[in-house]
Amino acid sequence: xxxxxxxxxxxxxxxxxxxxxxxxxxxxxxxxxxxxxxxxxxxxxxxxxxxxxxxxxxxxxxxxxxxxxxxxxxxxxxxxxxxxxxxxxxxxxxxxxxxxxxxxxxxxxxxxxxxxxxxxxxxxxxxxxxxxxxxxxxxxxxxxxxxxxxxxxxxxxxxxxxxxxxxxxxxxxxxxxxxxxxxxxxxxxxxxxxxxxxxxxxxxxxxxxxxxxxxxxxxxxxxxxxxxxxxxxxxxxxxxxxxxxxxxxxxxxxxxxxxxxxxxxxxxxxxxxxxxxxxxx
Numbered sequence: 291x292x293x294x295x296x297x298x299x300x301x302x303x304x305x306x307x308x309x310x311x312x313x314x315x316x317x318x319x320x321x322x323x324x325x326x327x328x329x330x331x332x333x334x335x336x337x338x339x340x341x342x343x344x345x346x347x348x349x350x351x352x353x354x355x356x357x358x359x360x361x362x363x364x365x366x367x368x369x370x371x372x373x374x375x376x377x378x379x380x381x382x383x384x385x386x387x388x389x390x391x392x393x394x395x396x397x398x399x400x401x402x403x404x405x406x407x408x409x410x411x412x413x414x415x416x417x418x419x420x421x422x423x424x425x426x427x428x429x430x431x432x433x434x435x436x437x438x439x440x441x442x443x444x445x446x447x448x449x450x451x452x453x454x455x456x457x458x459x460x461x462x463x464x465x466x467x468x469x470x471x472x473x474x475x476x477x478x479x480x481x482x483x484x485x486x487x488x489x490x491x492x493x494x495x496x497x498x499x500x501x502x503x504x505x506x507x508x509x510x511x512x513x514x515x516x517x518x519x520x521x522x523x524x525x526x527x528x529x530x531x532x533x534x535x536x537x538x539x540x541x542x543x544x545x546x547x548x549x550x551x552x553x554x555x556x557x558x559x560x561x562x563x564x565x566x567x568x569x570x571x
Contacts (some may be wrong), residue, residue: 295320299336302374307334307381316432317469318452323384331384332369335445341452342378350451354380357424357447364415366435366444385442390500391431398503399531405500406538407568408434411441412493413561419446420486420557427453427484429492430472431499453484470515471505472496475548478519487550490560494545494553501538502530506546520548538567 299322300309306327313321319335326332337345351371358368371380390408393400412434419426426433427449435442474491476484499505506524509515524546527539541563547553554560 295336295339296322298375298377299334299379302377303334303379306370307332309334318448324381326369326381333382333384335380335382335448337378337452339377342376345378345452347373347378349454350378353451353454354447357450360419360422360424360446362415362418364411364440364442365419365446366442368447380448382444385435385437385444387435387437387442389432390434390436390441390496393436394431394500394503400500402501402534402538403568405497406564408436408441408500409493409497410561410564410568412443413557413564415441415443415446416486416489416493416557417561420489425450425484425486426489426492427477428469428472429489429496430469431496432469434496470512470519471508473516473519474550475520476550478516485550486557487553487555490545490554490557491547493560494542498524498527498542498546501534501542502527504530535567538564541567 296309296312303309303324308325310323310325313323313333315321315338316335318341319337322334322336324332324334337350351373354368354371358371361367366382366385369381369383373379388396412429416426424447426443426446428445429443433443433445435444470478472492472495474484474488477488495505507515507518507522509518524543527542528534528536541560544552544563545554545560554563
C-alpha cells in the first residue's frame with residue numbers, strides 16, 4: 291500500500307517536485323523525501339487518504355496557509371500545500387538532525403541541561419505562535435527536531451487544521467487529533483475550547499519523558515491513557531530520576547496541572563522558569 295501511495299504522489303506532484311522515497315508514516319500523514327525545482331531537499335506530507343475524506347479540503351488548506359504565516363527560527367515553515375488528485379499535501383523544508391524521539395531511543399534519559407535547553411527553544415517558538423493566536427495541539431518528541439540551529443518545531447498548524455476542518459467526521463472515522471500520551475486533559479476530554487496552555491501541558495509531558503525516560507502516563511489502550519490524562523496525578527519526577535533538581539521538577543509538575551488555570555499561563559513564564567536549568571553545571 292505504501293508503494294501504491296508513493297506512485298500516486300509521484301504522479302500527482304511530478305510537475306512540481308521530484309518525489310524520491312517514502313520516509314515514514316505518522317498518525318495523520320505519510321512523509322516523503324523530495325526535491326523542489328531548484329534541487330533543494332524538502333519533506334512532503336500527505337494526509338492518509340482515509341483521513342482526507344473526513345476533512346473539508348478547502349478549510350484544511352485555508353487553516354494551514356494561515357499557519358504558514360508564522361516566521362520563527364525554531365518553527366519549520368510550511369512552504370507549499372494543495373489538493374491534487376484527491377490527495378491533501380503540504381511541504382516543509384528538510385530539517386537535518388534527529389527528532390527528540392530518536393534521541394530518546396538512543397539515550398533513554400537525556401542530559402538535564404540539553405533536555406531543558408530544547409524545551410526553552412520550543413517555548414520561544416510557542417511564544418511567537420501563541421501571540422498570533424495559534425496553538426500547535428500536537429507537541430510530542432516526534433515533532434521536535436534537534437538541528438544545528440537548536441530545537442525545530444515541525445507540523446505547526448496541522449492538528450489545528452484537521453480539527454477545524456474535520457469536526458465530528460474525524461472522530462467518526464476513527465482518527466484522534468493529537469497523540470494520547472501527550473494530550474492535555476482538555477484535549478483528552480474533547481473540549482472545543484483549546485488554547486496555548488494545551489501546548490504547555492504537552493511540552494511538560496515531553497520534558498518529563500526526556501528526563502525520566504518514560505512519559506507520565508502510559509497504558510495498553512489509548513482510552514486508558516486519555517482517562518489518566520484527565521483524572522490521574524502524574525508520578526513524582528524525582529522518584530524516577532534523583533538528580534533532577536527539585537526546582538526543575540516543580541516547573542514540570544506545574545506544566546502538568548490538570549486545570550489550565552493552575553498551569554503556566556504563557557510560554558514566556560514557563561521559559562523563564564526553565565532557563566536556570568538550561569546551562570550545564
